[in-house]
Amino acid sequence: MIRIRGLRKRLGAKQVLDGVDLDVPTGETVVVLGRSGTGKSVLLKHIIGLMTPDEGSIEVDEKEIVGASEHDLNEVRKRFGMLFQGAALFDSMTVGDNVGLSLREHLRLEEAEIRRRVAERLDWVGLPGVEGMKPASLSGGMRKRVGLARAVAMDPQYILYDEPTTGLDPILAASISELIRSLQRRLGVTSIVVTHDMAAAFKVADRMAMLDGGRIVYSGTPDEVRNTGDPMLRQFIEGSSEGPVHAV
């Protein structure tokens, strides 16, 4: 379980996170919704220790990670997989080396076993046989899939998804959402998905939370969100320019 309390972070003049409280129960998928620039990605980077908060607490399985040493953070990180917004594949490596990197770095496995696992993970994401390709020759959707294969390479307990469907056409976005769902069923992982794609959010969420003004302003099940009377959330779900939130 991930438990976040009173998380605050200021970047320059902007208070990006202003007291975030969020619980992510074991085995569930929590989708964090919010407009662009509300700090969703910043929140994810705090959870995996890539950023340090000004204040607040983040517990992963009851172990505090704020203020933990780099060594302790790395032990926590080994239990996480993360899909970055732009996939963040290593350009200088092949797809196979990207997916197999953490296996080679952290596990003492035979090369044949690493290759088997890499092939298996690529098969899971629907890209069998692309081990030898370079990231530059992949389409946006393929890059996300390879990023996902890399994120699940170490059989993580937790997966963080940063805008997994952004920049993809609706069909590809739907296939990525289905992929996320199938990986959750296959691995039984706890997931946090950051997105503003409502179709994807409803497809993968067990719970949904809305981040606005640096705080979680709403939390509920997908059904509760669908039927909410909250005017801001309704405006967000319907993608309307009319409502309490004004497009800048």
Next chain:
Amino acid sequence: MHEDFALRGARYVRRRVFDWVAGVGRVTILLRDIARFLAPGLRSFGLVVRQMDAIGVGSLWLVVVVSVFTGAVAAVQAAYQFSTVVPLKYIGSVILRSVIIELGPVLTALIVGGRVGSSIAAELGTMKVTEQIDALRAMAINPVRYLVVPRVAAALVMMPVLTIFANAIAVFGGFVVSITSIGVSPHTYVTSLKDFFYLKDLVSGLLKSVIFGGIIGTMGCFHGFQTEGGAEGVGVATTHAVVSACVLVLISDYVLANVLFRFIFAS
């Protein structure tokens, strides 16, 4: 009006001084991390070898071309300056000593600083702005161990190797010009080389090249890691890497010249 201008000027100077001090602090932290992760970083021997290939083999042809002309120019200049003052039979020794003490290490460092410093900063800068370095950290892989140590170690090893090549080729370039257009016989040139070759000259030049390699590798990595923004940020980081490496090479050359020739090899 004048007070306002002066105040803004003072604030600008103060900010630049603070930025500079902060930069020195960040470089110091990077050096500490390089020392800390040196042993585990070197265990990834394949990564070091790949960087040695990129830095050393990749720079070789450029070093060859520059060194040939360095030796050739040194021969022409020496002949012109000797004129009636010094016999031309000493031309080989002048070229040899100026090349192995100064021209070989420094020019090689400036060439490699431009080529390799920019390439390291651009690669790591692009990795930074595309979240690849965050991805490494998220995978519990320390970026200093995985990215910086192999590059700095490869630069430390390959700079003296390139300098040895540069020295040999420059002396050869001087030989060709001396015998073809200055009128010195091959035997005279070679005898002059042998008579005035001192091992301490070669050792001091190679010691300098090791330090220059460390500077080039560290500056490339440091500015790559400091990259902010997108393509413009990568461009700025690349420029800073090359400029800082070249300036530091020249400053350290002066310091090392004093240390080596006034204290260590004074006799």
